Amino acid sequence: MAYIKSRKHAVARALPPLGSAAAATLFALSALPASAQTSTSTLKEVRVEGASADYKADTSANPKFTAPLVDTPQTISVVREQIIREQGATTLTEALRNIPGAGTFFLGENGNTSTGDTIFMRGFDTSSSIFVDGIRDLGSVSRDVFNVEQVEVVKGPASTDVGRTAPTGYINLITKKPRLEDSFAGSVSFGSADYARTSIDWNKTISGADGSGTAFRLNAVAQDGGVAGRDFVKNKRWAVAPSLAIGLNTPTRIFLDYVHVKQDNVPDGGVPTIGLPGYSNPDALALGARRRTFLDFASPVDPSNFYGTRSDFDHVTSEMFTARVERDISPDVTLRNTTRIGRTAQDYMLTSFLPGGLAANGSMPADNSGFLATPNPSLPNTWTFRRNLPTNKDQENRIFVNQTNVTAKLDTGGIGHSISAGLELLREEQNNLNFFAPGFARVNTTFAPAGSWPDASLYNPNRDVVGYNRLRNGTGSNGRTDTIGLYAFDTLKLNEQWQITGGLRYDHYSTDFNSTVLTLPSRSITSNQLSVSDGLLTGKLGVVYKPAQNGSFYAAYGTAAQPPGGANFALAAAGASNSAGRTDFLPQKAKTYEVGTKWDVLNKRLALNAALYRTQVSNEVVQDPTNAAVFTQVGKKRVQGIELGAAGAITDNWGVSAGFTTMNTKVDGATNSQDRITVLAYTPKQAFTAWTTYQFPFGLTVGGGARYNGKMTKGFDAAVGTPAFAEAYWVFDAMASYRVSKNVEIQLNIYNLFDEAYVAAINKSGYRYSPGIPRSGRITANFTF
Numbered sequence: 001m002a003y004i005k006s007r008k009h010a011v012a013r014a015l016p017p018l019g020s021a022a023a024a025t026l027f028a029l030s031a032l033p034a035s036a037q038t039s040t041s042t043l044k045e046v047r048v049e050g051a052s053a054d055y056k057a058d059t060s061a062n063p064k065f066t067a068p069l070v071d072t073p074q075t076i077s078v079v080r081e082q083i084i085r086e087q088g089a090t091t092l093t094e095a096l097r098n099i100p101g102a103g104t105f106f107l108g109e110n111g112n113t114s115t116g117d118t119i120f121m122r123g124f125d126t127s128s129s130i131f132v133d134g135i136r137d138l139g140s141v142s143r144d145v146f147n148v149e150q151v152e153v154v155k156g157p158a159s160t161d162v163g164r165t166a167p168t169g170y171i172n173l174i175t176k177k178p179r180l181e182d183s184f185a186g187s188v189s190f191g192s193a194d195y196a197r198t199s200i201d202w203n204k205t206i207s208g209a210d211g212s213g214t215a216f217r218l219n220a221v222a223q224d225g226g227v228a229g230r231d232f233v234k235n236k237r238w239a240v241a242p243s244l245a246i247g248l249n250t251p252t253r254i255f256l257d258y259v260h261v262k263q264d265n266v267p268d269g270g271v272p273t274i275g276l277p278g279y280s281n282p283d284a285l286a287l288g289a290r291r292r293t294f295l296d297f298a299s300p301v302d303p304s305n306f307y308g309t310r311s312d313f314d315h316v317t318s319e320m321f322t323a324r325v326e327r328d329i330s331p332d333v334t335l336r337n338t339t340r341i342g343r344t345a346q347d348y349m350l351t352s353f354l355p356g357g358l359a360a361n362g363s364m365p366a367d368n369s370g371f372l373a374t375p376n377p378s379l380p381n382t383w384t385f386r387r388n389l390p391t392n393k394d395q396e397n398r399i400f401v402n403q404t405n406v407t408a409k410l411d412t413g414g415i416g417h418s419i420s421a422g423l424e425l426l427r428e429e430q431n432n433l434n435f436f437a438p439g440f441a442r443v444n445t446t447f448a449p450a451g452s453w454p455d456a457s458l459y460n461p462n463r464d465v466v467g468y469n470r471l472r473n474g475t476g477s478n479g480r481t482d483t484i485g486l487y488a489f490d491t492l493k494l495n496e497q498w499q500i501t502g503g504l505r506y507d508h509y510s511t512d513f514n515s516t517v518l519t520l521p522s523r524s525i526t527s528n529q530l531s532v533s534d535g536l537l538t539g540k541l542g543v544v545y546k547p548a549q550n551g552s553f554y555a556a557y558g559t560a561a562q563p564p565g566g567a568n569f570a571l572a573a574a575g576a577s578n579s580a581g582r583t584d585f586l587p588q589k590a591k592t593y594e595v596g597t598k599w600d601v602l603n604k605r606l607a608l609n610a611a612l613y614r615t616q617v618s619n620e621v622v623q624d625p626t627n628a629a630v631f632t633q634v635g636k637k638r639v640q641g642i643e644l645g646a647a648g649a650i651t652d653n654w655g656v657s658a659g660f661t662t663m664n665t666k667v668d669g670a671t672n673s674q675d676r677i678t679v680l681a682y683t684p685k686q687a688f689t690a691w692t693t694y695q696f697p698f699g700l701t702v703g704g705g706a707r708y709n710g711k712m713t714k715g716f717d718a719a720v721g722t723p724a725f726a727e728a729y730w731v732f733d734a735m736a737s738y739r740v741s742k743n744v745e746i747q748l749n750i751y752n753l754f755d756e757a758y759v760a761a762i763n764k765s766g767y768r769y770s771p772g773i774p775r776s777g778r779i780t781a782n783f784t785f
Contacts (some may be wrong), residue, residue, distance in 0.1 A: 001457065008419075009112070019603075032677045041184065055649065056649070058600075062161070064422075064487070064489055067499065067544075069607070070535045073543070073556035076152060077153045079099070089145060089690055090145065090146070091142050094144065101121065102153065102171075104117065104119060104683075105120050105222070106118050106762075108768075111391070113177070113267070115140045115141065115346070117142060122169065122613075122683075123663055123680035124639075128165075129160060131170060134428070135322075136400055138344055138428060139344035140395075141263070144261065146220070150174045152173075154172065156614070157540045157557075157591075160539055161502045167563065168615055169733030178255075181203060182205050184202045185782070187199055193226030197224075200219070206606075210274075214247070215245045218241070220241065229772075232463055236265060238261075239265070240304075244256045253327075259435075261317070262317055265313070267314045271301050271768065272353075273767060274451075278722075282355070282721035286360035287358060289422075295383075299572065303774075314346070315348070316529060318344040322338065323338070336407075340400070341400055345780070347393070349393075353456065356720075357721060370385050392470065396430050403419070404422050405420060420489045422486075424562040427482050431476065432476050433476040434473050435471060435473060464467055472682045478570070479512070481510065483507055484508045497547070498543075503540050509535075510531070510533035511533070516528070530573060540559070543555050553595075554595065560586040560589070561589050589617070589618050592614070592615045596643075605648050616636065617638070618633075619638055621757075622635075638666045639683070641703050659688070660686075666679065680716075684709040684712045685712075687712055699739040699740075701738075702734075704753075708729070708731075709728060726758075730756060731758070734750045744783055745782040746782075751775065759772065
């Protein structure tokens with residue numbers, strides 16, 4: 001329901017995967033009466049009369065922001081837990097549907113398929129700029145939001161906040177913490193594609209107002225189900241997140257958090273783009289009359305087709321421990337120290353494919369091209385393509401972080417200061433193991449064929465096949481980055497109308513990369529050891545004018561930087577290479593300019609914002625037009641547009657969250673084959689999102705949302721015949737909930753209400769795409785005590 005009246009903080013909706021012991025335990029817990037959940041007290045009902053705080057955030061949970069959001073000169077969007085719960089969102093990707101222009105639009109490069117939260121935002125890959133409570137979260141995995149209080153999306157300059165980062169912003173997940181209240185919430189959900197999920201959120205006061213203030217909180221989830229509209233794809237996981245808070249009523253507070261996540265998924269490599277608008281036959285243009293023009297009129301495939309095999313899997317284990325200590329030195333000075341140890345391991349195999357055409361000389365291309373064969377042009381059921389491009393990944397990410405932060409408020413000469421400063425020490429490490437490609441495998445001391453899967457039928461693929469023998473080849477890579485970061489922010493209040501917010505950060509980073517490569521058929525193994533270290537200085541500055549206490553106009557400027565190896569820990573040797581990770585290359589740099597206005601209206605229950613922005617990225621790698629073996633950093637990219645947003649309550653019963661953005665992009669000076677397009681790929685020109693709910697006085701809440709993504713260009717790699725872009729689309733969702741009693745609520749969600757067919761993501765070559773989720777539904781029972 002839109003406005004929870006039985007307690008202030010409920011959890012995400014859910015239901016137990018059948019046959020799972022963990023899920024059975026969670027379901028049993030959710031069914032316990034209140035008297036069984038605490039031995040000393042009854043869970044108290046907390047009534048929430050207003051709704052404005054449920055969609056609207058007044059401040060960021062990040063202490064580096066030294067002013068309320070209405071006075072912060074930057075575009076910051078916050079997705080609150082209530083919206084996540086109302087929409088039935090379970091992953092970060094689903095939660096980000098509330099952020100216009102941010103999404104998983106990129107399916108992968110050529111035969112490789114992207115994994116996890118591959119987020120593009122304002123034209124750039126933001127996957128390596130995802131944080132949890134201000135600390136980088138490593139690993140290209142799908143993140144569940146069962147333990148998330150809110151998702152903060154910061155657009156524009158970000159390096160001053162978090163160090164090396166994508167040029168257009170970052171995403172910060174704020175986790176749930178124990179509170180001094182007794183509450184229990186649970187939910188069970190069923191839905192399309194055998195979807196089943198259960199979750200609990202239990203908060204217990206151990207020592208309340210009459211003591212130091214100690215509380216325990218347990219969040220847990222279990223899910224097992226398919227994906228609507230996709231055969232055989234599966235998302236199965238369970239997770240538990242206990243946390244303990246000590247001293248909540250004292251000047252010294254301690255927070256101890258642990259999160260353990262286990263996933264056992266069947267990944268999705270998408271479907272061929274044949275038959276989509278813009279598709280034509282994939283044979284090389286040089287063939288002339290020999291090109292198969294009948295493919296120009298081929299029918300599209302069934303978007304539910306699964307082109308993988310029964311061998312495909314995605315196994316993820318993630319665990320993270322965080323200890324945070326806060327000390328109020330005085331009413332205006334607080335010192336915080338946070339230590340985190342984290343590990344994410346992913347073992348992944350997916351049968352990917354690349355159904356290309358004949359080579360320029362009319363011959364079949366090499367095996368790894370996945371040639372689309374049409375032995376009988378008049379019988380499409382005979383058409384096949386090679387299924388021999390396994391995406392293999394055995395990767396482990398580790399992180400150790402210690403952050404010290406101090407916040408203070410003081411006055412100097414009639415000027416008020418709100419200061420945040422700190423020191424960050426980070427060690428991030430990534431290990432990868434390599435595998436034999438189809439065709440070769442080591443057997444004792446000799447090499448033998450590893451095999452490949454049988455060809456796939458284009459229109460009727462069979463997943464029940466075996467063939468490829470997945471074996472490690474004894475090589476791999478290890479990348480490690482050590483960083484020391486120093487930062488300081490200050491908001492200077494000159495008077496009631498004028499404020500200045502600024503910050504500086506200096507990072508010294510050192511990256512070491514070691515790799516080994518097996519060369520066949522010579523069977524030789526070569527090793528590569530590379531290192532790079534340097535310093536990064538970034539900053540931001542904003543001037544705020546407040547014509548009224550509830551509004552502001554601002555102008556801001558900021559910088560960001562991404563050094564070689566900063567996104568993936570991988571370095572490349574100096575020389576003739578187009579890799580941005582070359583040790584002789586400079587960091588990618590970005591400058592962002594923004595002017596805007598923010599207002600809290602309707603008794604400060606509704607936040608409105610509007611901004612004009614422009615981001616310029618330099619030091620892009622380009623190929624010399626006169627010497628194809630030479631690459632330089634003279635390329636530039638640009639994205640600019642407007643950003644509009646609203647979040648909060650229009651009336652006591654009517655809540656709304658909406659956003660609109662335009663992204664006008666341009667690529668300058670890039671002449672290499674990978675960047676011949678003159679606009680940024682995977683970036684819709686316009687994007688809109690909205691969600692609204694209305695609560696009736698008799699316990700019924702109805703709501704709905706709309707999402708629009710404009711026309712989106714794919715990457716460029718000289719692929720022939722594939723769609724150059726994905727078409728624009730609208731998707732509408734709806735929900736209704738009814739509060740049966742103060743403790744029980746039933747909720748129905750319908751997704752893609754009008755069953756719109758659309759391309760959700762497309763790969764770089766354009767041979768494959770991810771179909772959008774068709775019309776589907778979920779029903780959820782929520783329990784609060």
